[in-house]
Amino acid sequence: MPYFDHNATTPLSPAAREIWLRASEEHWHNPSSPYRDAAKARIRLEGAHERVAEYLGSTKERIVFTSGATESAHAVLQHWGRTFAPGAKIAVNPTEHPCVLAAANLAFGERIVWLPVDRDGVVTVQAVREVVSGGQISGVIVMAANNETGALQPWAEIARICRAARIQYFCDAAQWLGKLPASGFSDVDWLIASGHKFGAPKGVGFIKLAEQSESFSTQPGGGQESGHRGGTENLASSWALATALGEAEQKKVFLEGERLRWREEFERSLIASLPGARIVAKDAERLWNTVSAILPTGENHRWVTRLDKRGFQVSTGSACASGKEGPSHVLAAMGVSAEESKRVIRVSAGWETTLEDWRGLAAALAEVAKEMRGAAESVTAVP
Amino acid sequence: MPYFDHNATTPLSPAAREIWLRASEEHWHNPSSPYRDAAKARIRLEGAHERVAEYLGSTKERIVFTSGATESAHAVLQHWGRTFAPGAKIAVNPTEHPCVLAAANLAFGERIVWLPVDRDGVVTVQAVREVVSGGQISGVIVMAANNETGALQPWAEIARICRAARIQYFCDAAQWLGKLPASGFSDVDWLIASGHKFGAPKGVGFIKLAEQSESFSTQPGGGQESGHRGGTENLASSWALATALGEAEQKKVFLEGERLRWREEFERSLIASLPGARIVAKDAERLWNTVSAILPTGENHRWVTRLDKRGFQVSTGSACASGKEGPSHVLAAMGVSAEESKRVIRVSAGWETTLEDWRGLAAALAEVAKEMRGAAESVTAVP
Numbered sequence: 001m002p003y004f005d006h007n008a009t010t011p012l013s014p015a016a017r018e019i020w021l022r023a024s025e026e027h028w029h030n031p032s033s034p035y036r037d038a039a040k041a042r043i044r045l046e047g048a049h050e051r052v053a054e055y056l057g058s059t060k061e062r063i064v065f066t067s068g069a070t071e072s073a074h075a076v077l078q079h080w081g082r083t084f085a086p087g088a089k090i091a092v093n094p095t096e097h098p099c100v101l102a103a104a105n106l107a108f109g110e111r112i113v114w115l116p117v118d119r120d121g122v123v124t125v126q127a128v129r130e131v132v133s134g135g136q137i138s139g140v141i142v143m144a145a146n147n148e149t150g151a152l153q154p155w156a157e158i159a160r161i162c163r164a165a166r167i168q169y170f171c172d173a174a175q176w177l178g179k180l181p182a183s184g185f186s187d188v189d190w191l192i193a194s195g196h197k198f199g200a201p202k203g204v205g206f207i208k209l210a211e212q213s214e215s216f217s218t219q220p221g222g223g224q225e226s227g228h229r230g231g232t233e234n235l236a237s238s239w240a241l242a243t244a245l246g247e248a249e250q251k252k253v254f255l256e257g258e259r260l261r262w263r264e265e266f267e268r269s270l271i272a273s274l275p276g277a278r279i280v281a282k283d284a285e286r287l288w289n290t291v292s293a294i295l296p297t298g299e300n301h302r303w304v305t306r307l308d309k310r311g312f313q314v315s316t317g318s319a320c321a322s323g324k325e326g327p328s329h330v331l332a333a334m335g336v337s338a339e340e341s342k343r344v345i346r347v348s349a350g351w352e353t354t355l356e357d358w359r360g361l362a363a364a365l366a367e368v369a370k371e372m373r374g375a376a377e378s379v380t381a382v383p
Numbered sequence: 384m385p386y387f388d389h390n391a392t393t394p395l396s397p398a399a400r401e402i403w404l405r406a407s408e409e410h411w412h413n414p415s416s417p418y419r420d421a422a423k424a425r426i427r428l429e430g431a432h433e434r435v436a437e438y439l440g441s442t443k444e445r446i447v448f449t450s451g452a453t454e455s456a457h458a459v460l461q462h463w464g465r466t467f468a469p470g471a472k473i474a475v476n477p478t479e480h481p482c483v484l485a486a487a488n489l490a491f492g493e494r495i496v497w498l499p500v501d502r503d504g505v506v507t508v509q510a511v512r513e514v515v516s517g518g519q520i521s522g523v524i525v526m527a528a529n530n531e532t533g534a535l536q537p538w539a540e541i542a543r544i545c546r547a548a549r550i551q552y553f554c555d556a557a558q559w560l561g562k563l564p565a566s567g568f569s570d571v572d573w574l575i576a577s578g579h580k581f582g583a584p585k586g587v588g589f590i591k592l593a594e595q596s597e598s599f600s601t602q603p604g605g606g607q608e609s610g611h612r613g614g615t616e617n618l619a620s621s622w623a624l625a626t627a628l629g630e631a632e633q634k635k636v637f638l639e640g641e642r643l644r645w646r647e648e649f650e651r652s653l654i655a656s657l658p659g660a661r662i663v664a665k666d667a668e669r670l671w672n673t674v675s676a677i678l679p680t681g682e683n684h685r686w687v688t689r690l691d692k693r694g695f696q697v698s699t700g701s702a703c704a705s706g707k708e709g710p711s712h713v714l715a716a717m718g719v720s721a722e723e724s725k726r727v728i729r730v731s732a733g734w735e736t737t738l739e740d741w742r743g744l745a746a747a748l749a750e751v752a753k754e755m756r757g758a759a760e761s762v763t764a765v766p
Contacts, residue, residue, distance in 0.1 A: 001420075008413035009615055017407065024400065024584070030391035034684065034699050035691040037384075067450030067586060070604040070614035099604030099613050106603070196615060201407070203450060203586045203617030220489070221453040221482030230482050231453035232392055232579060234586030301417065308418040316417050 002357040004314045006197075006289060007147050007175060007348035013199030015247050016240040020201055023236035031233050032222065045235045051242040055249050057186030058208050064216070064228045065238040068205035069174040070099040072192035074106070075218035075229075076170055076207060080139055081107035083215070088138035089113055091131045093153065094333040095121040096143050100172050101329070104141060113137060120284035121149055121334040125157045132165045139168040144176035148317055148330045148346060149281040150290025152176075159187040168210060178248040179287055180256065195241035198248050204237035252351045259288040262358050263349070267291055269362035274369050280331065280344065289349040292317075294336065298372045300345050306368045312361050315346045385740040387697045389580075389672060390530050390558060390731035396582030398630050399623040403584055406619035414616050415605065428618045434625040438632050440569030441591050447599070447611045448621040451588035452557040453482040455575035457489070458601035458612075459553055459590060463522055464490035466598070471521035472496055474514045476536065477716040478504040479526050483555050484712070487524060496520060503667035504532055504717040508540045515548045522551040527559035531700055531713045531729060532664040533673025535559075542570040551593060561631040562670055563639065578624035581631050587620035635734045642671040645741050646732070650674055652745035657752050663714065663727065672732040675700075677719070681755045683728050689751045695744050698729045 003011070012020075023044065029035075031042040049060035056063075066072045077100075080090065089111045092104050104112055113131060115123045123142050131137055140162050142153050155171050162169035170190040173182075178198020185191055189210035196202040209216050209228070221230020267279055276296030295303060300316040307314055317328050327341035336344070347361065386394070395403075406427065412418075414425040432443035439446075449455045460483075463473065472494045475487050487495055496514060498506045506525050514520055523545050525536050538554050545552035553573040556565075561581020568574055572593035579585040592599050592611070604613020650662055659679030678686060683699040690697055700711050710724035719727070730744065 005413065005416055005418075008416045009411065011411050012407045017404075021400075021404075024395045028392065028394050028585075029696075030388070033388055033391045033696070034687050035388075035696045037696065067454065067617075068614045070602050071450065071454070073604070074602045097604070099602070102603040102613065194615070201617075201619065202411075202615055203620055219453050219457045219482070220485040221456070221480070230485065231451045232577070232585055234450075234584075236584065237586055304417050313412075313416070313418045313420065 001311045001313065002353065002360060004312060004347045004349055004353070004357075004361060006350040006353075007150075007346065008315055009196050009202065010178075010199050010350055012201060013244050013247060016200050016244040019243045020236045020240040023239050027235055031235060032224065041235055044239055045233055048235070048238045048242040051246060052206060053208075055182040055245055056191065056208055057183060061226060062209040062211070062213070064207045064209060064218075064225050065233065065241070066205050066207060066218075066229065067203050067234075068196070069097070069172065069192050069194035071218075072194075072205050072207045073097075073100045073103040073172065076190050076192065077103035077107040078218070079213075079216055080168065080170075084138045087111065089136055090139040090141060091115050091128070091137045092140075093117065093123045093142040095146055095148075095151075095330045096141060097147055097172055097174065098329070100141060100143070115140075115142065117333055119334055120281040121146060121151050121330060122281075122284050123153055123158070125154050125161070128158050128161055132161055132167055137167060139170060141170045141172075143172040143174075145173075145180070145287050146281070146330060147175045148328060149284070149292045149334075150175075150287035150348070151281040151284040152286060155188065156184050159189075162189070163187060174205075175287065175290075178245060179253070179289060181253050182245070182249055195237065195244060199244035200241040201237045204234055204241050206238075206241070248351070255351065256288050259349070259351075262355050263288055263291060265355075266347075266358045266362050269359070270365060273362065273366035280336065281334070287348075289353075291347040293345055293347070294340050295343045295345060296369075297343070297376065299342050302372065303345055303365075303368055306371065307361075307364055310364045310367070312364050314361070315348070317344060317346055384694045384696065385736065385743060387695060387730045387732055387736070387740075387744060389733040389736075390533075390729065391698055392579050392585065393561075393582050393733055395584060396627050396630060399583050399627040402626045403619045403623040406622050410618055414618060415607065424618055427622055428616055431618070431621045431625040434629060435589060436591075438565040438628055439574065439591055440566060444609060445592040445594070445596070447590045447592060447601075447608050448616065448624070449588050449590060449601075449612065450586050450617075451579070452480070452555065452575050452577035454601075455577075455588050455590045456480075456483045456486040456555065459573050459575065460486035460490040461601070462596075462599055463551065463553075467521045470494065472519055473522040473524060474498050474511070474520045475523075476500065476506045476525040478529055478531075478534075478713045479524060480530055480555055480557065481712070483524060483526070498523075498525065500716055502717055503664040504529060504534050504713060505664075505667050506536055506541070508537050508544070511541050511544055515544055515550055520550060522553060524553045524555075526555040526557075528556075528563070528670050529664070529713060530558045531711060532667070532675045532717075533558070533670035533731070534664040534667040535669060538571065539567050542572075545572070546570060557588075558670065558673075561628060562636070562672060564636050565628070565632055578620065578627060582627035583624035584620045587617055587624050589621075589624070631734070638734065639671050642732070642734075645738050646671055646674060648738075649730075649741045649745050652742070653748060656745065656749035663719065664717070670731075672736075674730040676728055676730070677723050678726045678728060679752075680726070680759065682725050685755065686728055686748075686751055689754065690744075690747055693747045693750070695747050697744075698731070700727060700729055
């Protein structure tokens with residue numbers, strides 16, 4: 001069944017599965033225990049840190065494994081809240097993931113300055129430069145790629161601006177890593193990611209700490225993760241995460257160009273067969289895997305259900321928000337109306353998605369459109 | 384290789400492994416997504432909540448899956464800190480796990496009243512009654528079973544006293560669950576546990592919320608876990624946890640009596656072959672699996688290394704504390720001197736540990752004692 005909801009989660013990759021099982025068979029001992037098998041687990045855990053650090057151009061001491069991006073976001077923002085000067089303000093992109101917005105709100109509340117975004121939901125380099133030059137800001141939060149639209153943010157330039165101004169930069173790379181190269185993030189101070197977005201098991205993610213963050217501590221307990229995070233380390237999942245990231249980095253990201261062409265072909269088909277449909281963040285550079293579209297008619301849940309029956313799994317928006325009432329804050333920030341928001345579907349492919357899958361989805365959308373028009377006409381035809 | 388460090392962590396149980404793999408194959412979809420396969424994952428997740436709730440005499444809405452006991456402890460204590468009256472005090476058992484102490488300190492700091500413990504590290508019912516009757520306390524923290532000594536706390540009576548006084552009771556059951564029956568915990572307001580202590584994967588645990596805790600929220604993000612905890616749910620590990628707990632509840636806990644006799648036989652052998660050795664918390668009711676012993680001579684690391692070479696994996700104390708300098712706070716609270724603390728080993732069996740394993744360990748300890756005496760004599764003999 002063609003799965004087009006990879007931004008919500010991905011299936012466990014065979015390589016990650018194999019490593020998880022191997023760790024669970026051979027290295028299940030507590031890395032903090034005092035015998036040789038525990039030391040072996042400790043060495044494997046260090047290896048996982050090293051490997052993730054390598055892809056990000058960092059060092060193993062600065063990688064802290066966590067339970068995922070949500071925990072990571074809260075841990076970093078709480079650290080900012082504790083260590084920034086009293087009254088410090090932060091500048092935040094309004095199209096961040098809900099967990100980052102929630103964490104920023106808890107830690108800074110009224111002390112958030114919202115960055116303006118263009119109609120594609122993208123923060124401009126100029127806007128960051130201005131807010132930073134004002135001298136009132138201690139930290140900047142702009143994600144790498146948006147989960148709902150796939151729009152890429154100019155994080156590399158933002159990192160340079162923040163570094164030059166000695167302002168901390170926090171980047172949620174949950175949707176970028178595994179899809180686009182990790183290189184370049186060495187200039188980002190604080191980075192978070194989630195393994196299940198790129199083939200690792202659920203329940204594992206990490207934080208890349210900023211330089212000189214030896215004091216960073218979240219959920220203290222037994223001194224694990226070099227004292228940065230308490231709790232028995234989840235070696236199996238951390239090692240699987242490093243493996244899945246490595247697989248994406250070493251092989252898959254070279255396919256990006258081809259996959260981008262497949263996505264573009266799909267977008268053209270969609271626009272051709274659904275007059276009145278519109279691609280969200282159309283003019284932005286976007287992830288090769290993501291299409292967010294405002295459909296011409298009918299609520300998105302009806303489309304999703306009909307596509308599901310035809311064997312295509314797509315989403316109404318982010319999985320985190322799909323159970324909720326109310327329009328997406330991302331679309332609202334881009335000026336999409338509440339009424340239009342109800343007609344948005346999100347399509348997100350994976351590396352294993354084929355051109356035939358994309359073409360099949362385009363054909364299924366055309367069929368559903370016809371069906372919905374038919375249903376609308378027959379409703380209209382009833383006297 | 385006989386493994387005697389189950390209080391640090393346990394191997395993944397075959398049943399938990401099977402369920403983890405099944406979930407990863409069949410139900411890896413994001414439970415928040417809007418198609419049928421996601422709904423199936425949602426139903427499985429609900430099933431995991433239900434099953435854990437059932438063993439604890441609670442309801443599925445009150446079970447929140449987390450990344451483990453450390454996260455759980457911090458989440459509950461932060462909730463207490465936010466929701467208790469300003470200036471509220473809590474009464475805490477000083478032999479709690481380091482993560483509970485750290486969480487209590489972060490949330491209440493100077494507003495902690497330390498409960499007295501007897502020489503076995505056990506809080507008396509009388510002490511709880513007194514502190515509660517003073518009217519100055521809003522919450523009580525006493526664990527179910529101690530991780531270092533295995534000593535059981537009178538949690539059932541404490542729960543009744545707190546309930547009668549309308550004071551919140553928080554119980555860390557990480558070392559109890561999976562080893563002794565879960566029934567009876569329905570009277571405990573807040574309970575936390577960790578899956579990897581009873582055969583589930585690492586990186587998953589849970590909180591049992593108190594009644595009327597609808598407002599409970601930790602790491603908010605996408606509204607998961609009925610709004611109690613953000614972050615894509617880790618169905619595979621949560622389901623595996625429910626399975627592992629079920630296995631222990633339905634079968635293993637009936638073996639407790641026999642296992643207690645094995646432990647007692649081991650203790651008699653140890654005392655007989657190591658004159659001057661002493662069992663910690665000797666007179667307390669203790670877990671059937673745990674023996675903490677002060678050895679007559681030589682630092683504990685030397686014993687651990689020599690036992691490891693003979694194929695027996697034991698610990699110097701809690702895994703969480705073993706990397707640290709300084710004596711155990713648990714032993715210190717019981718009046719064990721810093722010098723004696725350096726001679727403590729912890730032995731913790733599992734359900735798969737056999738009587739032969741226990742006897743083998745007793746024999747190995749006697750051998751090591753002989754070897755160490757020989758080494759000490761030969762050192763003494765050097766002019």
